[in-house]
Amino acid sequence: MTRRAPVVWRTATVRGVVAESHHARTLVLDVPEWPGHRAGQHVDLRLTAEDGYQAQRSYSIASAPELDALEITVELIDDGEVSPYLVEEVRPGDQFEVRGPIGGHFTWSVPDGGPLLLIGGGSGLVPLMSMLRHRAARRSEVETRLLVSARGAEDALHSDELASLEPSAGLHVAWTFTRTPPPGWTGWARRVDAAMLAELGPGPDAGARSFVCGPTPFVERVAELLVEAGHDPRAIHAERFGPTGG
Amino acid sequence: MTDLHTDGNGVAGLLEEILAVEVTTMVRKCQSCGDRQPIAAHRAYRGAGVVLRCPSCGDVAVRIGVHAEAVTVEWRGTYAIAQTGSGSP
């Protein structure tokens, strides 16, 4: 195992902006001497105004480690301080600082194996996308189940990409909508509960590694459900995004 | 009204920049309840500084004073830090 590069603030330049939905953007960043990352890690991002005022937030890395750029996906939070700038203002050429990659517990690499159970609420999907993109880049067939909880179709990020990934061996993608399911939706339309997890699988005897990410109340409820269903608590990795998820 | 906490993942950048050690995988044995949990699973609260609390009993695990030029850290409990570079890219 190699020693980690020091975690320092580096200048990131926006190479491109991708609209994922009406209120979410992926920022494609160039970061000189970026040491690479593991799927699931995040960066701390710092903005500095002209008068020196600073604001800082953490964002999960969305891109696979195999990609030649660093990508983060940001969802707009009403009344937020940083996300409105990143979603509505930022354009190619803009700069801010990033520190990272950060994280060790909430990371997964193909050699870690599976089976994998990935459960994301809202923007909690972002680090799980990094894992899935890494899995696809390595052509891994490790058994993986993804459950995404979203309020409505508008919030269901990456649905096309996930649909295109799903035929790959060993991957199963499931959605549940908690507020307004898409028209014609016949799938789950409620908050994650024990019955849903039982139907999704795998069962507790499969020895699955679980990654749960999203707003704090969502993560804690889902982690508790997994433990109650008999999953080994030590194999449940959680990342809490705070009350609103960002 | 839900509590406004995150977890140890969110404070890892601050500590790793200063200490050059990945903290989320460190397993802490609580001085109060004896439970063992990774720092990633500890609840993080932000006041003047940052507090990490044991997810099992809620007692203080780490207090971090974030100052202009320095960081003050108080560690409570006993920490197991893996020898190998777990988590390296």
Place this chain on the structure above:
Amino acid sequence: MPPFSRGFHGRRRADVDPSRLPPGQYLTPDFPVLSAGPTPHTPLDEWSLTIDGAVDAAVSWSWEAFLALPTETFTVDIHCVTKWSKLDTTWTGVSVDTLLKDVETAADYVTAWSDGDYTTNVPLEDLTGGRAWVVHTYDAAPLEPEHGGPARLLVPHLYFWKSAKWLRGLTLTVQDEPGFWESVGYHNYGDPWREQRYWSD
């Protein structure tokens, strides 16, 4: 000097008389919630406020008795060490002078303590002379739990971490005893106008 981010301003408000902001502070449009731990929810029939420590006799009020004390409604500015300030906040509460009216003490310091494990230390003279209150009402409504309800200490001339939320007691002490944040490097006194954020200031 870090690169500045074109077009980023943050949510702070610019329409402020600069003489009202201590050095290094920014005006916030909202009321940020900061905490060292989970929000306690002590039922009011179990709540009490106690003054004890280096006093001749400890004194304690139940919630009903506390509400029956004479109150004041007043408007002050508040300043958080994390750099946000909020001007013209209106509170109703009991002056600490009222609480200490019949308390005999030779102590010079106070440790304010709260539900949970939070403490903060303040010189006694900074809690008296009309400079501090125990408040139960903010902006004409009962103080919400996330902001320290049912009652919190309010010491607006010091950084806001000194205004202990979920207050349950004031313990008078002969020695100054650094509290929760003071013990990890925050300034022992905390005057925003002298920018006393950390011990080295």
